[in-house]
Amino acid sequence: MYQCSLERMTDKITTFSQFGDAGHGGITRYTLSPEDVLARNEFIKRMEAIGAIIEIDDVANVYATLAGSDANAKRIVMGSHSDSVKNGGNYDGILGVLSAMEVLEAVAEQNIPHKHPLTAMIWTNEEGSLYPPAMMVSGVVCYDYLPQDVKGKFKLEDMLQSKSVLDKQTTFGQALDASGFKGEVAKRLSPDNYQCMFEIHIEQGPILEDAGKDIGVVDCVLGMFNYRLRFYGQTVHAGTFPMPKRRDALYAASQAICYLHDEIDKLGYADLVYTTGEIECHPNVHTCVPDEVDFCIDVRHESAEVLAKVLAVVKSCADKTWVGCDCQVDKMWNRDTVYWDESLVGFVKSAAEETGVSHQMVHSGAGHDAQFVAYMMPTTMIFVQSKDGLSHCELEYSSPEQCTAGATVLLNAVLKADAQ
Amino acid sequence: MYQCSLERMTDKITTFSQFGDAGHGGITRYTLSPEDVLARNEFIKRMEAIGAIIEIDDVANVYATLAGSDANAKRIVMGSHSDSVKNGGNYDGILGVLSAMEVLEAVAEQNIPHKHPLTAMIWTNEEGSLYPPAMMVSGVVCYDYLPQDVKGKFKLEDMLQSKSVLDKQTTFGQALDASGFKGEVAKRLSPDNYQCMFEIHIEQGPILEDAGKDIGVVDCVLGMFNYRLRFYGQTVHAGTFPMPKRRDALYAASQAICYLHDEIDKLGYADLVYTTGEIECHPNVHTCVPDEVDFCIDVRHESAEVLAKVLAVVKSCADKTWVGCDCQVDKMWNRDTVYWDESLVGFVKSAAEETGVSHQMVHSGAGHDAQFVAYMMPTTMIFVQSKDGLSHCELEYSSPEQCTAGATVLLNAVLKADAQ
Numbered sequence: 001m002y003q004c005s006l007e008r009m010t011d012k013i014t015t016f017s018q019f020g021d022a023g024h025g026g027i028t029r030y031t032l033s034p035e036d037v038l039a040r041n042e043f044i045k046r047m048e049a050i051g052a053i054i055e056i057d058d059v060a061n062v063y064a065t066l067a068g069s070d071a072n073a074k075r076i077v078m079g080s081h082s083d084s085v086k087n088g089g090n091y092d093g094i095l096g097v098l099s100a101m102e103v104l105e106a107v108a109e110q111n112i113p114h115k116h117p118l119t120a121m122i123w124t125n126e127e128g129s130l131y132p133p134a135m136m137v138s139g140v141v142c143y144d145y146l147p148q149d150v151k152g153k154f155k156l157e158d159m160l161q162s163k164s165v166l167d168k169q170t171t172f173g174q175a176l177d178a179s180g181f182k183g184e185v186a187k188r189l190s191p192d193n194y195q196c197m198f199e200i201h202i203e204q205g206p207i208l209e210d211a212g213k214d215i216g217v218v219d220c221v222l223g224m225f226n227y228r229l230r231f232y233g234q235t236v237h238a239g240t241f242p243m244p245k246r247r248d249a250l251y252a253a254s255q256a257i258c259y260l261h262d263e264i265d266k267l268g269y270a271d272l273v274y275t276t277g278e279i280e281c282h283p284n285v286h287t288c289v290p291d292e293v294d295f296c297i298d299v300r301h302e303s304a305e306v307l308a309k310v311l312a313v314v315k316s317c318a319d320k321t322w323v324g325c326d327c328q329v330d331k332m333w334n335r336d337t338v339y340w341d342e343s344l345v346g347f348v349k350s351a352a353e354e355t356g357v358s359h360q361m362v363h364s365g366a367g368h369d370a371q372f373v374a375y376m377m378p379t380t381m382i383f384v385q386s387k388d389g390l391s392h393c394e395l396e397y398s399s400p401e402q403c404t405a406g407a408t409v410l411l412n413a414v415l416k417a418d419a420q
Numbered sequence: 421m422y423q424c425s426l427e428r429m430t431d432k433i434t435t436f437s438q439f440g441d442a443g444h445g446g447i448t449r450y451t452l453s454p455e456d457v458l459a460r461n462e463f464i465k466r467m468e469a470i471g472a473i474i475e476i477d478d479v480a481n482v483y484a485t486l487a488g489s490d491a492n493a494k495r496i497v498m499g500s501h502s503d504s505v506k507n508g509g510n511y512d513g514i515l516g517v518l519s520a521m522e523v524l525e526a527v528a529e530q531n532i533p534h535k536h537p538l539t540a541m542i543w544t545n546e547e548g549s550l551y552p553p554a555m556m557v558s559g560v561v562c563y564d565y566l567p568q569d570v571k572g573k574f575k576l577e578d579m580l581q582s583k584s585v586l587d588k589q590t591t592f593g594q595a596l597d598a599s600g601f602k603g604e605v606a607k608r609l610s611p612d613n614y615q616c617m618f619e620i621h622i623e624q625g626p627i628l629e630d631a632g633k634d635i636g637v638v639d640c641v642l643g644m645f646n647y648r649l650r651f652y653g654q655t656v657h658a659g660t661f662p663m664p665k666r667r668d669a670l671y672a673a674s675q676a677i678c679y680l681h682d683e684i685d686k687l688g689y690a691d692l693v694y695t696t697g698e699i700e701c702h703p704n705v706h707t708c709v710p711d712e713v714d715f716c717i718d719v720r721h722e723s724a725e726v727l728a729k730v731l732a733v734v735k736s737c738a739d740k741t742w743v744g745c746d747c748q749v750d751k752m753w754n755r756d757t758v759y760w761d762e763s764l765v766g767f768v769k770s771a772a773e774e775t776g777v778s779h780q781m782v783h784s785g786a787g788h789d790a791q792f793v794a795y796m797m798p799t800t801m802i803f804v805q806s807k808d809g810l811s812h813c814e815l816e817y818s819s820p821e822q823c824t825a826g827a828t829v830l831l832n833a834v835l836k837a838d839a840q
Contacts, residue, residue, distance in 0.1 A: 086703060134707065205660030222659065226706060235813040238695035238718045239642065239785030240625030243685075245809070250696055250715075251681060257674035265663075275658035276670055278706045279699065283506060286646060286698045286716045287554065287786070288812050295670075296706045298658045365659030366707070389665070392708050393655040 001355050002112055002415070004102050004407040010400040012098040015042060017090040026394025027090060031083035031125035032060060032179040039082045039094070040181060043122055046101060050108040052120070056183030059137045059156075060124040060176055063187065066104050068418070070115040074195035076417055078103060078410060079121025081369060085129045089396020091202045095384060095403060097122050099200040102407040103414060112411075114418045116195060123369045124181075131162040131172035133333075138369035141188050145376035153333060189373070196344060196378040196417055199370040200406050202398055206389025207362055214402045215409055216362035216383030217349045218340060221371040223307055224300040225334035227314050229256060233325040235283060235291040249293040250281055252322030260297060263313045269306055273365060274299040300365050302337050338371045341378035344417060348382055351412035357405045366391075382406055382413070421775050422532055422835070424522050424827035430820040432518040435462060437510040446814025447510060451503035451545035452480060452599040459502045459514070460601065463542055466521060470528040472540070476603030479557045479576075480544040480596055483607065486524050488838070490535040494615035496837055498523060498830060499541025501789060505549045509816020511622045515804060515823060517542050519620040522827040523834060534838045536615060543789045544601075551582040551592035553753075558789035561608050565796035573753060609793070616764060616798040616837055619790040620826050622818055626809025627782055634822045635829055636782035636803030637769045638760060641791040643727055644720040645754035647734050649676060653745040655703060655711035669713040670701055672742030680717060683733045689726050693785060694719040720785050722757050758791045761798035764837060768802055771832035777825045786811075802826055802833070 019039040020029030029035040040062055044054050047064030055063040065075060080096020100120035107118060128134035139146065139154030146154065160173030176182050189197075203209075208216050233247035257276050264274055279295040299310050318329040352359040362383055364371075373379045384406040387397040398406075439459040440449030449455040460482055464474050467484030475483040485495060500516020520540035527538060548554035559566065559574030566574065580593030596602050609617075623629075628636050653667035677696050684694055699715040719730050738749040772779040782803055784791075793799045804826040807817040818826075 085705060085708070129705070203660065204657040206662070206665060207660075224659065234810075236809060237624040237786055237811045238697055239644065239693060239720045239787070240623065240811070241693065241785075241809050242626070242691075243693060245626065248695075250699060251677060254674035254677035257671060258678055261671060271662075273659060273661065273663060275668075275707070275709055277658055277708045277710060278704050279670060279701050281699050283812075284698050285505060285549070285812070286695070286718055288505070288697045289695055290697060291813070298706055300659045365661075366657055367659065389656060389661055390654070391657045391660070392703070392705070393711070 002106060002110060002411050004106050004404050004411055006400055006404045008105060009098065009102050009404040009407060012101060013090060013400060013403060016094050016098060020084065022087055024394050026087055026396065027084050028086050028088065029082065029084040030130035032175045032181065036082055037179060040122060043097065043101065047104065047120060050105055052104060055187045056181055057187040058183055058185040059140055060179060060181035061137060061141065061189065062122040063119050064104065065117050065119040066107060068114045068116045068118065073116040075117040075119045075193055076196055076414055077119040077121050077189060077194050078198045078414065079123060080199050080201055081123040081126030083125055083127050083129065085127050085392045087394055088392055089394055091396045091398050092204065092391050093126055095202055095398065096200040099407040099410050103411045106411055112415065114415065116418050118414065126369050130164055130166065131175065132165065135367055135369055135372060138372040142372040142376050146372060150335060191377045194377060196341065197370060197373045198380060198382065198410055198414060199368055200382045200384065200410055201368055202391055202396065203362070203383040203386045204366050204391035205386065208383065208385040209387065209389060211360055213358045213360045214385050214405050215352055215357050215359040217345060217352060217359055218364050218381040218383055219345055219361055220302065220337050220339045221364040221367060222300045222302050223304060223335055223337035224298060225307060225311060226296055226298045226332040228294055228296045228330045228332055229317055230292070230294040230328045230330065231322060231325045233289065233291050236289045238287040238289060241289065246289055247324035248289045249325050250290040252325035253279065253293040253295055255322055256317050256327065257295065260313065264310055267309055269301065272301045272306060272310065274310065296332065302363060304336065338374050340374065340380040344378050344380035347413040347416040348380060348409060351409045351416060355408050355412055357409055382409055422526060422530060422831050424526050424824050424831055426820055426824045428525060429518065429522050429824040429827060432521060433510065433820060433823060436514050436518060440504065442507055444814045446508055446816065447504050448506050448508065449502065449504040450550035452595045452601065456502055457599060460542060463517065463521065467524065467540060470525055472524060475607040476601055477607040478603055478605040479560055480599060480601035481557060481561065481609065482542040483539050484524065485537050485539040486527060488534045488536045488538065493536040495537040495539045495613055496616055496834055497539040497541050497609060497614050498618045498834065499543060500619050500621055501543040501546030503545055503547050503549070505547050505812045507814055508812055509814055511816045511818050512624065512811050513546055515622055515818065516620040519827040519830050523831045526831055532835070534835065536838050538834065546789050550584055550586065551595065552585065555787055555789055555792060556582070558792040562792040562796050566792060570755060611797045614797060616761065617790060617793045618800060618802065618830055618834060619788055620802045620804065620830055621788055622811055622816065623782070623803040623806045624786050624811035625806065628780070628803065628805040629807065629809060631780055633778045633780045634805050634825045635772055635777050635779040637765060637772060637779055638784050638801040638803055639765055639781055640722065640757050640759045641784040641787060642720040642722050643724060643755055643757040644718060645727060645731060646716055646718045646752040648714055648716045648750045648752055649737055650712070650714040650748045650750065651676070651742060651745045653709065653711050656709045658707045658709060661709065666709055667744035668709050669745050670710040672745035673699065673713040673715055675742055676737050676747065677715065680733065684730055687729055689721065692721045692726060692730065694730065716752065722783060724756065758794050760794065760800040764798050764800035767833040767836040768800060768829060771829045771836060775828050775832055777829050802829055
């Protein structure tokens with residue numbers, strides 16, 4: 001069993017936390033932003049320092065590869081994304097990059113023998129916080145292998161036109177051109193050159209912490225759907241229009257959010273999660289009754305049957321009138337549960353057992369780049385405990401010891417895959 | 421009795437509807453925007469054409485004055501604002517300007533004798549849509565006369581620093597400097613030079629239409645308060661965080677909106693109006709449970725006692741925990757009911773009777789520049805019927821006949837004030 005370095009891992013966490021530091025303990029590091037470019041350059045500098053070869057594909061993914069003893073063997077890749085949400089933390093995404101770097105650094109420092117080339121990778125624009133959608137670039141790279149109904153969302157030409165949510169003008173394509181990170185399409189991750197992929201990520205939930213485990217051996221990514229509920233009323237003046245004649249779209253939407261909680265909770269699935277995280281209100285002026293309000297609902301569960309029952313509740317909103325407002329229910333996207341490669345999951349489990357890291361099996365509720373990669377090659381994930389289960393916020397935290405334990409499990413799991 | 425001209429009024433409505441035409445039958449004409457400058461220049465051009473003297477004060481209010489027979493008499497002013505909300509209509513505000521112009525044009529054309537100088541006026545930034553707050557400039561001009569608790573909101577130095585809600589950078593002061601409409605402080609409306617003020621406005625409610633009356637003789641502006649309710653929860657990931665541990669600020673706010681409707685309606689005041697028109701959700705991302713949501717509630721009624729009872733309901737929200745979220749209730753502003761000058765109201769009523777215009781007494785639910793002016797000189801308002809009671813939207817409509825009837829009532833009421 002090989003060990004990763006706590007000191008080196010701590011240094012990487014500290015260093016990368018500076019790139020996009022928003023002054024409150026977390027970062028805002030939109031994809032391909034100047035802050036992201038700093039992180040990418042630091043990755044390249046450190047990987048070149050241990051003799052890795054750097055390659056960049058046409059959608060700005062960066063690959064750092066250490067040669068193995070078999071020149072004909074396919075590469076084993078480890079990686080995650082370097083971008084964050086607005087006011088995110090220092091671990092979501094980047095921990096997978098730092099862990100992959102740590103594995104290569106440990107291999108180089110300890111001269112660990114391996115047959116396959118080992119690659120550490122940065123994925124571009126997983127969050128989709130500046131240029132939607134989320135998991136944009138893994139969607140593009142894995143496009144040919146994705147299920148038909150997922151595919152439609154990730155056409156390269158559409159993705160290049162995705163507009164900045166900030167200035168509503170700059171496209172992802174323009175950001176790509178300006179970044180200096182637009183490489184060659186031939187360099188993309190593909191089953192022709194790569195054997196399998198591992199991704200380390202923070203758990204983003206409280207299950208490992210509640211169970212007192214440092215590491216999660218992940219078996220699947222939960223199926224989910226995302227629908228948008230739109231309510232149509234009438235704008236009238238706040239001071240002059242009698243209450244009984246009003247059609248207030250925000251009151252309608254508020255009633256619907258309460259209705260969804262009531263009805264979905266009645267179904268009684270303890271392990272179901274659903275979220276109304278985003279709302280838009282028009283015209284959103286204190287002196288106007290709102291005429292259009294819409295919000296999204298995101299629902300996740302392993303079982304397709306459970307998801308179907310919840311979907312029926314969501315769709316039932318369109319059959320009702322809400323304080324005089326019509327409701328329209330639109331599908332945004334969905335995905336089936338994606339199970340990780342059994343033998344890779346086994347390698348992670350054995351590595352955790354053999355290195356004495358406390359662990360348990362978990363599902364992933366969040367989506368990750370790895371889930372798209374799973375359609376084209378054997379793939380798996382490792383979770384590191386998240387303090388208080390928090391993520392996508394400045395309070396995100398995993399201890400240096402837990403992060404190093406994750407990297408150690410990854411290193412040994414990768415070596416098992418290498419020896420296969 | 422004198423009559424205004426349907427043809428001339430129709431032409432003004434059509435012409436001014438072009439300045440800010442947003443392509444759907446209405447306008448977006450933010451204060452001091454290029455579109456607003458077009459409207460102001462047209463006003464000046466037409467008023468100079470009938471021999472009016474143009475003056476501009478330091479906060480861009482424009483005054484066009486026709487001399488009267490008594491060189492020492494104070495002026496009688498009529499006016500309203502030229503700015504609109506985003507995607508507003510062709511009547512809110514500007515109708516009061518066009519009516520004032522029409523009165524001067526009728527006086528000039530028909531050589532109507534009058535003792536006092538008569539002034540048509542454009543008020544700057546009534547809506548506060550680009551540079552909050554609403555009624556900014558009447559607040560500044562009437563500052564010395566306002567009640568102590570209203571005053572605080574309208575300090576000139578603060579108003580000049582009010583930032584554009586669009587670019588979050590440009591201040592009202594910068595917009596003023598750039599507009600070419602920054603005149604002299606000495607030109608401001610003041611009781612030293614002005615006798616009284618009349619403002620015509622669309623009703624913005626359905627009461628006159630339901631009653632089959634063209635004109636409302638307004639007796640007061642309803643008292644109101646505006647409070648902000650803020651809900652504090654915790655951002656966690658939509659896919660990974662178990663439901664029972666969540667503190668979802670949007671669910672909390674939705675419950676509170678429903679609670680407010682339930683509890684306020686129980687009080688049973690048929691003529692009470694209240695509105696939750698604006699909501700902000702943070703971080704407002706579909707994969708995050710919201711941690712901070714706040715909305716405002718605007719409540720209006722003539723009776724201070726009724727308002728106090730509703731306020732108690734609003735404040736009670738802070739005593740509860742909403743699905744694990746704390747609630748904070750903050751006062752934004754309030755105002756007491758403002759009654760118009762009795763003798764001016766009498767002139768309007770007599771003018772409507774004598775000219776045979778169908779009319780009834782009404783309250784104003786909306787705030788208007790006139791209500792601040794009422795603290796410094798006798799003031800009153802005239803309402804013109806609004807189709808379907810709609811305002812602050814592109815569907816705003818009052819017929820040319822109704823608008824002309826409003827101007828005719830104004831003309832004759834002004835002449836009564838002139839003869840006083």
